[in-house]
Amino acid sequence: MASITIKDMSVSYNKGKSYVLDKLNLEIKDGEFCVFLGPSGCGKSTAMHCIAGLLEPIDGQIHFGEDMMTEIVNGKKKTFVPPQERNIAMVFQEYALYPNMTVRKNMSFALETKKAPKEEIAKRVDYMAKMLSIDHLLDRRPAELSGGQRQRVALGRALVRDPQVFLLDEPLGNLDAKLRDQVRYELKKIQTQLGITTIYVTHDQTEAMTMADHIVLLKDGHIMQQGTPNDLYDHPSNEFVAGFLGTPQINMFDCQVVEEKGGLMLDAGSFCLPAPAELVECLRPYVGKNVHLGIRPSDMEMRPDGAIKAHVDSIEPLGDAYLIYVRIGEKVVVFKYAGETAPEETELCLAPNVSKLHLFDPATEERINA
Amino acid sequence: MQENLSIERSKEGQAAQTVRIKPKWHMVALHIVYYLIMVAFILFYMLPFWGAVMTSFKTNDSVMSTTPVTPPTEWTLDGYAKALDELGVPLLNSLAVTLFGAAGSVFLGSICAYALSKWKFKLNNVFFIALVAATYLPFQAILIPLLRTIKDLDLYDNIWGLVLVHSVFGMPMCTTMMRGYYADVPDALIRQAMVDGNGMWQIYRKIVLPNTKIATITVFVFQCTSIWNEMLFALVLGGFDSKPATIALNELAGTMAAEFNVQMAGSLILALPMLIIYIFMGKYLISGQMSGAVTAS
Numbered sequence: 001m002a003s004i005t006i007k008d009m010s011v012s013y014n015k016g017k018s019y020v021l022d023k024l025n026l027e028i029k030d031g032e033f034c035v036f037l038g039p040s041g042c043g044k045s046t047a048m049h050c051i052a053g054l055l056e057p058i059d060g061q062i063h064f065g066e067d068m069m070t071e072i073v074n075g076k077k078k079t080f081v082p083p084q085e086r087n088i089a090m091v092f093q094e095y096a097l098y099p100n101m102t103v104r105k106n107m108s109f110a111l112e113t114k115k116a117p118k119e120e121i122a123k124r125v126d127y128m129a130k131m132l133s134i135d136h137l138l139d140r141r142p143a144e145l146s147g148g149q150r151q152r153v154a155l156g157r158a159l160v161r162d163p164q165v166f167l168l169d170e171p172l173g174n175l176d177a178k179l180r181d182q183v184r185y186e187l188k189k190i191q192t193q194l195g196i197t198t199i200y201v202t203h204d205q206t207e208a209m210t211m212a213d214h215i216v217l218l219k220d221g222h223i224m225q226q227g228t229p230n231d232l233y234d235h236p237s238n239e240f241v242a243g244f245l246g247t248p249q250i251n252m253f254d255c256q257v258v259e260e261k262g263g264l265m266l267d268a269g270s271f272c273l274p275a276p277a278e279l280v281e282c283l284r285p286y287v288g289k290n291v292h293l294g295i296r297p298s299d300m301e302m303r304p305d306g307a308i309k310a311h312v313d314s315i316e317p318l319g320d321a322y323l324i325y326v327r328i329g330e331k332v333v334v335f336k337y338a339g340e341t342a343p344e345e346t347e348l349c350l351a352p353n354v355s356k357l358h359l360f361d362p363a364t365e366e367r368i369n370a
Numbered sequence: 371m372q373e374n375l376s377i378e379r380s381k382e383g384q385a386a387q388t389v390r391i392k393p394k395w396h397m398v399a400l401h402i403v404y405y406l407i408m409v410a411f412i413l414f415y416m417l418p419f420w421g422a423v424m425t426s427f428k429t430n431d432s433v434m435s436t437t438p439v440t441p442p443t444e445w446t447l448d449g450y451a452k453a454l455d456e457l458g459v460p461l462l463n464s465l466a467v468t469l470f471g472a473a474g475s476v477f478l479g480s481i482c483a484y485a486l487s488k489w490k491f492k493l494n495n496v497f498f499i500a501l502v503a504a505t506y507l508p509f510q511a512i513l514i515p516l517l518r519t520i521k522d523l524d525l526y527d528n529i530w531g532l533v534l535v536h537s538v539f540g541m542p543m544c545t546t547m548m549r550g551y552y553a554d555v556p557d558a559l560i561r562q563a564m565v566d567g568n569g570m571w572q573i574y575r576k577i578v579l580p581n582t583k584i585a586t587i588t589v590f591v592f593q594c595t596s597i598w599n600e601m602l603f604a605l606v607l608g609g610f611d612s613k614p615a616t617i618a619l620n621e622l623a624g625t626m627a628a629e630f631n632v633q634m635a636g637s638l639i640l641a642l643p644m645l646i647i648y649i650f651m652g653k654y655l656i657s658g659q660m661s662g663a664v665t666a667s
Contacts, residue, residue, distance in 0.1 A: 054561050083564040090565040096558035100580040109576075110566035167565075 002065035002164045002197060004028040004051065009060030011046050011221075016058060016075075020046045021221045024060070028214065031195040033188065035208040038218035039244070044201045047218070048167050051199065052090055053083035064164055089158035090167040093174075095150045097142040097157075103129075104138040107157045124160045131186065132156045147174045152183065159190060166191070166198040172207065184211060205245050209233065217241055234356075239365040242294050242358055248323060250358070251300075251333040253293040257286040266293055270329030271308040276354040282369050283359070291368060294358035297323070300335035306349035315342045326350070426450065426635040433630045449631035450639070453622065457636055460618035464598060465643075467532045467614055472593035474537025476586060479544020484574050486545065487552040488560055498549070504542040509602055520607050527609025535607060536597050544589050551585035552578060591651050595644050615640050 006026040012019050021043045028034045036044035049055040051062060053069065056077065062070040069086060071079035089110070097106050104125055111121045129135040132152045142150055151174055158166060171187075172180045188211050191198050202208055208215050209229045216226040217240075224244075225237045236242035242250045255266040257275070264275040264283050273293075275283050283291070300308075310326035310333075322337045326348060335350065337343065359368040421438035426449045428442040436442075485491075486498050516535065517526070525531030555578055563573045579586070604614045619636045 052561075052565060054564065082569075083561075084567045084569055088565055090562065092558045092562060094556065094558045096556065096562035098559065098563075098577060098581075100577075113567040113572070 002067070003030040003032075003063075004165065004197060004199070005061075005063040006047075006051070007061040007063075009047070009050060009057045009062065011043070011050060011055065011057045019221050021050075021057070024221075024223065026216060026223070026226070028197060028199065030065070030197055032213045033191055033198045033200065033211055034214040034216060035212035036199060036201045036216050036218060037203065037205060037208040037212075037244075038224075039203060041220075042218040043221040044203075044216075044218050045169055048169055048199055048201050051165070052088055052167050053081060053086050056080060087164045088167055089161045089163040089165075091154050091158045091169060091171040093170040095142070095154045095174075097150055097153055099142050102139055102141055103134065103145070103153050106142070106153060107138075107160050110157070110161050121160075125156075128156045128160045131190070132159075132183075148176065148179050151175055155183065155187065159194075163196065166196050168198065168200045170202055171200075172202075172204075187211070205247070209245070217244060235367070235370075236294075236358060237367050239292060239294070239360045242360070246296055248297050248334045248336075250294045250296050251335075253295070253331070254290055254362070255293045256290050257283050257288065259287050266291070268293065268329075270331070273307055273352070273354075276357065278355075279357065279359065279369050286361075286368070290362050292360040292362050292365075294360065295333075295352045296356065296358075297334045298336045299353040299356040300350050301353070302337065302343065302348055303351040304349055306351035308350040308352070310348045310350050312343070312346045312348060317342065324348075422634040422637060425630050426638055428631050430629055430631055438630075449629075449635035452629070452632045453636035453639055456622055456632075457615050457618050457639060460613050460615040461639070463529055463608075463612050464614040464616070464640075466529050467536065467604075467612075468594050468597045470529075470533040471536030471540065471597045472590050474533060475540025475544050475593050476548075476590045478537060478541040479589065480548050480579070480586065481574070482541065482545040483548035483552050484578055487549045488555070488557070488573075488578070489570065498545075501542045501545050505546060509539070513602070513606055517606055526607060527612050529612040531607050532603060532612065532614070535603050536593075536600070539603075540593050540597065544593060547589050547592070548582075548585060551582050555581055587651060591647055594647060598640075598644055 004026070005028075006024055009021060009024040010019055011021040024043075024047060036047060038044050046055065050057050050070065057070065057072055058075050059072055060070070061068065061072075064086070067081075068079045069081045071077075098109065101109065107125045107128065108121045111124065125138070126135065129138055132155060134149060134152050134156060137145060137149055137153070142153070145153065151171065155168075155171055158168070168187075172183055175183060184207060200207070200211065212229055214226065215229055215232050217224045217232060219240055225232055225241045232241055233245050236245065239252070243252070253268045255268045255273075258265045258267050264280050264287065266273045266275055266283075308328055310328045313325040313327050313332055315325070316323040320338070322339070322342045323334055324337050324343070325332055325334050328350075357369070360366065361368055417439065424441055425433055425438050427445050427447070428436070429444060429446050429448065432442055432444060482501065486494060486501075520526050520531045520535065523531070523534075525534060559577055559581075560573055563577045568576065599616065600614075601616045601620070604617050608614055608617055619633075619640055622636050623633050
């Protein structure tokens with residue numbers, strides 16, 4: 001088990017003409033469950049492959065605890081520990097099960113390579129197979145398994161080992177929704193039990209929010225924000241983070257900051273909100289200018305005295321709540337209503353939770369309020 | 371009422387089962403033409419083979435007095451006995467050269483193909499182009515220096531000389547063929563094996579080779595056929611003691627010009643091992659050709 005430190009790591013596939021990862025700096029604590037989250041092409045899998053030693057960055061350092069794994073200075077390799085010597089276990093999105101081996105052999109292969117005692121290998125494989133409900137499949141070959149079973153074998157193969165670091169590259173991508181929830185729960189439980197530093201790559205924010213101790217949100221090779229799931233959700237540092245996390249997406253309004261009777265107002269055209277006292281200071285430099293106001297769907301409620309007049313467009317029942325799509329002026333926004341029955345009115349008055357407003361600078365897209 | 375209904379339905383069902391679309395007359399005519407052409411080709415290809423088989427079972431007198439395609443009036447194995455007498459040792463030489471030569475070229479080709487398809491290194495493509503170019507090298511152009519080299523190595527008139535030459539000269543073709551098969555082994559498998567603690571050689575031995583058995587068999591059979599039938603290297607480097615069967619058969623034709631039954635028996639004996647390999651390995655060869663179409667996972 002080890003902490004992972006990445007310093008100024010850059011990756012380029014075309015000798016520095018463009019960067020897939022640009023001066024990445026990251027600290028993952030020992031035993032932490034860290035999720036690399038981001039849209040396709042953001043560099044999250046690339047970062048993981050560099051940590052595994054499957055890819056050489058053109059610059060930067062990677063440490064596992066005190067041990068230097070990769071050190072490349074201006075394209076010159078100073079230290080590079082090959083993947084087979086890094087003591088890592090990895091699960092690939094495409095399963096990568098050895099077709100010529102049975103499930104048992106697939107799971108025991110790495111331990112056999114390490115020349116672990118046979119009884120120990122059998123014990124660990126049986127335990128993990130039982131845990132992942134694949135104990136009846138141990139004598140089958142990968143071609144005889146369904147997608148979900150293959151995925152569980154791939155997970156089991158990584159989990160039977162006792163590595164310094166677990167690397168999981170979208171391991172639940174091919175499971176159906178029910179199985180995904182189950183394996184997600186099992187995976188988190190096992191990781192907590194074993195206490196092994198884990199990096200998990202996904203583009204699924206639900207997986208990230210539910211499993212991570214630490215989320216690293218990437219875009220175009222840069223870290224947009226990192227922190228606990230609640231940090232990122234409650235205090236997104238920019239519009240991208242605010243938009244990426246949360247289902248349905250955050251509602252964004254273009255508002256002008258106006259001064260009225262000594263106070264500040266946020267004028268969105270179709271509605272006007274008084275700026276809460278705690279936001280006045282940070283909004284003061286924007287008087288007469290525009291800001292972007294973000295309100296999460298769960299942070300709006302129906303209230304007779306609500307300042308936002310909305311016309312109901314459509315209603316989506318979720319079982320325990322409703323997603324209500326409303327038109328505010330020309331803009332369609334969504335809010336979550338937790339009532340037992342859907343509202344019958346077509347014209348609603350909505351009030352945002354003022355302590356949960358998110359304000360962004362339109363030019364930099366950075367967060368304004370603390 | 372219900373019974374009536376079910377009876378009607380079953381009648382309809384039977385009618386539906388027995389309905390056949392009547393082929394149009396021009397389709398029938400086209401099929402007849404296809405079959406006639408196929409039969410003509412079969413006759414064209416099989417006639418010499420038939421003639422060889424019939425001649426091999428004739429006595430020498432009967433060969434002179436009948437056409438080659440006429441079945442013998444008196445069946446005899448004299449031709450085979452004589453041919454085996456002449457070809458015995460050369461056949462064993464051929465067998466040794468073929469098996470070891472094919473194994474050597476497949477082994478070397480397989481390692482080269484693995485390195486070229488699965489490992490990125492500088493000038494990777496240059497090496498591959500050089501290898502492909504080597505497959506087009508006319509052997510006649512390098513025969514004299516090759517002979518001198520083999521003599522310097524003291525391998526002239528030695529089956530190991532021929533094994534060495536076939537291993538080396540077969541390697542580019544084996545590399546070219548196997549590179550295509552190995553490219554189909556998913557890179558994720560290689561990466562996974564690396565993460566599982568395996569080095570380059572272990573990955574080749576434990577992952578790549580077991581997952582490309584059919585490709586190896588296909589290339590091995592291909593090499594066996596070409597080495598078994600090869601004559602140029604055998605003639606120049608084979609000498610007397612280690613001459614392979616192709617040379618001995620040629621000498622059979624030269625020294626016993628009139629004994630066609632012996633020559634034909636010798637030819638058939640020489641063709642037999644490859645024929646047996648193709649019959650038994652046929653299914654592997656076909657699936658070997660197809661194996662490039664799907665991934666190994």
